[in-house]
Amino acid sequence: MSSPGPTNHAAHAAPSRRTLLAGAGGVAVGALGGIGGYAVWRGHARNLQDAPPRSEDDPRALSAQVIFRRAGGKKLIALTFDDGPDPRWTPTVRDTLNRHGARATFFQMGNALQTPEGLALASALAGDGHELAIHADTHENLATLSYAEVTRQVEVTARASQEASGKIPRLWRPPYGALSATVAKVAADRGLQLILWSHHITGADPEWMRERLLASANGGEIVLLHDGRGDPNRELMDSLGKLVGKLQRDGWEMLTVSELLARTPAANKPANR
Template structure:
């Protein structure tokens, strides 16, 4: 009897899930991308969580800058260890702090797009998303003198219209395999060190409301320890373009 009851309960749950799926009446065109009908060149965007490189390379990335308090501190840490990183900057912050945005490039680091602000890109219609990212792209080019190759969507959220906008701007999308947050940074850096391997992409922050002194103590320990292990910190473009590992 207990088995029969359990099967009945599972059937009820399954039925409710199926019913919910049937009741989802979104139209076929819901959140699909436009078609590049008039484009005559490639329209593609790859999504990278981590690289598969043969060399002992690590990509350390920072979101939400440039910030007048935290970005210079990050640059000092990286310079001490001869490390390179990729900074995913907001267009609004780059416009507000152009000297700091340029200092990132002058330090040998890479600039990527993180949107104009921290708005979830999936909230925009397709044309709005492309306008938003184009405005950001133009600001970053104007301020830093470099052309971004990478997009990191805020919160890591994306769908077909976001990927289409990325492709229109010739961006690839950088996600991450590891995260070093402010909360519990000292404990989390231990986990990142324990699971470190060539090709890893680490998410960190240098702007908005998340950074703290404790975070950058953890960042320095991460960079120092992995460098001592023989790993080298490079940009997203360098790690993806490196010689791939044999599968």
């Protein structure tokens, strides 16, 4: 993923594509760390085709950043939950976190936030001090969609999130961690940071994944879990309870991604790795 996007298919593009990119200041995507989160770069025919040009002094559109984790050395960890709010699992996750004084970040679905139940769940999370962030409106691979459709997905979700929390979300994790030049451009234009992950704990084998995280965590980890759609199950919820309890007993601070970013340096060579 070292040379993403536009140049791969530039040969097939209209000559004006390069002009548009130059006018937009380019899209610089830098991966900090890069251990566990995967990113899929797709050269797609519709990439950036409908992105509006920006003047060179427009402070937006300069760059977008992709973050997998932060530098180690401190007992700070960011637990993140995708695909909610979901009445089946979000209340359990919320209870577990709150019982242990843990804060987390929820990358939420626009279509789930737009139900009264979803809005109430999200508001409750925000009221507890958790962070609300953007996933997508529908759970599609955004790397295959046009600039206009990716923008729509982000805007719908951001608006619903703001309604729930009163805050404009600043973090975005596209479904599947799928990135494209278009996704990066939308992030740049909207001032969003792209947050992927360094550990993933799924419902398929949560105990093993929990042990692996506890054995290797150096601080600054961003852990992906799910509180909605197909992944969560009872086993995952049980593992989450054990994980949060163990982290708390061992003196870890579980905090939101924005808090983690504010309290740790960005570094391409994390300490202790």
